[in-house]
Amino acid sequence: MTQATSSPAARNPAHKPDSSDARVRVIYGRLWRYVIPHKGIGLIAVLGMAATAMIEGSMVWLLEPLMDQAMVAKNLQSARWIPIAFVVVFIARGIAGFATEYSLGWIGRSVISSLRRGVFRKFLTLPTAFFDKQTVGPLLSRMTYNVEMVAESVTSVVTIAIRDVLTLFAAIAVMLYQSTTLTVFIALLFPVVAALVRLLATAFRRYSNRIQDSIGEVTQVTEEIVRGNSVVKSFSGYEYEKKRLDGVDERNRRQNMKLILVRSLGVAVTQIIFGIGVAAVVYAASRESHQGNLTPGQFISFFSAMMLMLQPMRRITNINATLQRGVAGAESLFKIMDENDEDDRGTIDAGRLRGDVEFRDVVFSYNDKSEAVLNNISLSVAAGQTLAVVGHSGSGKTTLASLLPRFYDVDSGDILLDGVSIRDYTLASLRENISLVSQDVVLFNDTIANNLAYGQLDECSLDDIRAAAEAAHVLDFVRKMPEGLDTMVGDRGVLLSGGQRQRIAIGRALLKDAPVLILDEATSSLDSQSERRIQDALNQLMKNRTTLVIAHRLSTVERADQILVLDAGRIVESGTHSELLAADSHYAALYRMQFNEE
Numbered sequence: 001m002t003q004a005t006s007s008p009a010a011r012n013p014a015h016k017p018d019s020s021d022a023r024v025r026v027i028y029g030r031l032w033r034y035v036i037p038h039k040g041i042g043l044i045a046v047l048g049m050a051a052t053a054m055i056e057g058s059m060v061w062l063l064e065p066l067m068d069q070a071m072v073a074k075n076l077q078s079a080r081w082i083p084i085a086f087v088v089v090f091i092a093r094g095i096a097g098f099a100t101e102y103s104l105g106w107i108g109r110s111v112i113s114s115l116r117r118g119v120f121r122k123f124l125t126l127p128t129a130f131f132d133k134q135t136v137g138p139l140l141s142r143m144t145y146n147v148e149m150v151a152e153s154v155t156s157v158v159t160i161a162i163r164d165v166l167t168l169f170a171a172i173a174v175m176l177y178q179s180t181t182l183t184v185f186i187a188l189l190f191p192v193v194a195a196l197v198r199l200l201a202t203a204f205r206r207y208s209n210r211i212q213d214s215i216g217e218v219t220q221v222t223e224e225i226v227r228g229n230s231v232v233k234s235f236s237g238y239e240y241e242k243k244r245l246d247g248v249d250e251r252n253r254r255q256n257m258k259l260i261l262v263r264s265l266g267v268a269v270t271q272i273i274f275g276i277g278v279a280a281v282v283y284a285a286s287r288e289s290h291q292g293n294l295t296p297g298q299f300i301s302f303f304s305a306m307m308l309m310l311q312p313m314r315r316i317t318n319i320n321a322t323l324q325r326g327v328a329g330a331e332s333l334f335k336i337m338d339e340n341d342e343d344d345r346g347t348i349d350a351g352r353l354r355g356d357v358e359f360r361d362v363v364f365s366y367n368d369k370s371e372a373v374l375n376n377i378s379l380s381v382a383a384g385q386t387l388a389v390v391g392h393s394g395s396g397k398t399t400l401a402s403l404l405p406r407f408y409d410v411d412s413g414d415i416l417l418d419g420v421s422i423r424d425y426t427l428a429s430l431r432e433n434i435s436l437v438s439q440d441v442v443l444f445n446d447t448i449a450n451n452l453a454y455g456q457l458d459e460c461s462l463d464d465i466r467a468a469a470e471a472a473h474v475l476d477f478v479r480k481m482p483e484g485l486d487t488m489v490g491d492r493g494v495l496l497s498g499g500q501r502q503r504i505a506i507g508r509a510l511l512k513d514a515p516v517l518i519l520d521e522a523t524s525s526l527d528s529q530s531e532r533r534i535q536d537a538l539n540q541l542m543k544n545r546t547t548l549v550i551a552h553r554l555s556t557v558e559r560a561d562q563i564l565v566l567d568a569g570r571i572v573e574s575g576t577h578s579e580l581l582a583a584d585s586h587y588a589a590l591y592r593m594q595f596n597e598e
Helices: 020-034 036-061 063-072 081-125 128-132 136-178 180-187 190-227 229-234 238-290 296-308 310-337 397-403 427-432 448-452 455-459 462-471 498-512 528-542 577-583 586-597
Strands: 357-364 374-381 386-391 412-417 434-437 516-520 546-550 562-567 570-575
Touching: 020 036, 020 081, 020 136, 020 310, 036 063, 036 081, 036 136, 036 296, 063 296, 081 136, 081 310, 136 180, 136 190, 136 296, 136 310, 180 238, 190 238, 238 296, 238 310, 296 310, 357 397, 374 386, 374 397, 374 570, 386 397, 386 586, 397 516, 397 546, 427 434, 434 498, 448 462, 448 498, 455 498, 462 498, 498 528, 516 528, 562 577, 562 586, 570 577, 570 586, 577 586
Parallel strands: 386 546, 386 562, 434 516, 516 546
Antiparallel strands: 357 374, 357 412, 562 570
């Protein structure tokens, strides 16, 4: 099997063991690639934010003539323009605010769509082994919660970095214009606030990662009780599941409260620091006014500009909370995107193959540390013949069937289809020639017709779909449904019985009409009556096809051209049904045991 020789950490600089700041820069730089395509909309947002900052600065500057001319000097003639100026300023503020909010919202939702689609497409190309090692909850959490956090990070950080910073500059400009002396008092506070922001960054980063992990746990537990609702009810698992959810939810609540605590402390300390600055300014302003260097209008304008700085400084103090959530979310998404895809280096794009199958000394294990599941498996099946593989549970039957369509790659040895290694075919070409009906039937929350004609089969005509449904005895129960083939099957086919789901899966294989057919316990969910009817359809389907039958019930494989008996991953016996019974060994023992049970 072709093994990945490098981990995501080695392939992507975002995962190098570097300093936290460098890691944030690299991840955020990579994230910005999703923003750059929308630079036209981004320019509108930047202009809107810049206009907002200048407008807010002009609003506090207007307070000087309002106070000195209208309030103190009572010169109403010269102050007539001030109300008009305020109207114009607020109209401009509304327009600029709308342009900013809508543009940033558009960019944010576009980034969410791009990331979500990128992760979803990655899920489609990841190897089966990846999903074997993952739980569903955290993966769903990354597609929902983490993506939203990333988009929020992008838009919020941009807003703070541009609008709030420019607002600070505008406020400082007004303050310098009104009183250089008083501005010096405020300037002394900036190094203290900057040190506080840096101090809080580490805590924000730590808790953001923990929160996203705990969200995955909550999603996992919820998904399990939704999927396994009948088991929970049957085994009275209410209290057990409530305790599970309470545990993971409490961990999530605690991590969120720690983040809220740090953020709240940051805001409180910032306001205290700013309050000290305000007190110093009031004292200095009193002295300046007493000396005749500061008019009431100048003081009000200066003081308003100083207050204008408060909210931007508060948001700047908290920017790390949003930034670190976004970085943690982006890192989890990029980690998935950096996983190796299925090994699809084959170059042969074959059409319809004959169906000759051969295994040559195949050895397979699910990971490097585990014991081999299959050992030195060699077999051959001529085109059009049927090979049955039987054995006790855990003997490796299903694993053997999974190797042919390359859901997994062999550790050593080779598998050939029409004399060519299956690695030399493109995955799409290989799998177009193989139909699969498995024990675990997968149906999608769609109509019966669309489940029959799933994927590349969606171009089949309605007559073809009906013919396959008839052959698989799907129409037997569809005729009783008011909406017929347009009936929705529900989530994972929950609205249908196990036998009905199995028939749809068989109908899907009939419709595909591939030269190689894998039946992995294909009739396991059927009662004896349904099995007999569907076995006729299967017998018809198996004609002129190479068929690999994985079976537990030996009555379904008696007519196979060849039967292999697996035990602990090795072939211990092979032959026809009559030959194996006559040999009176493993197969005969299995047959007698099932006959006695029945």
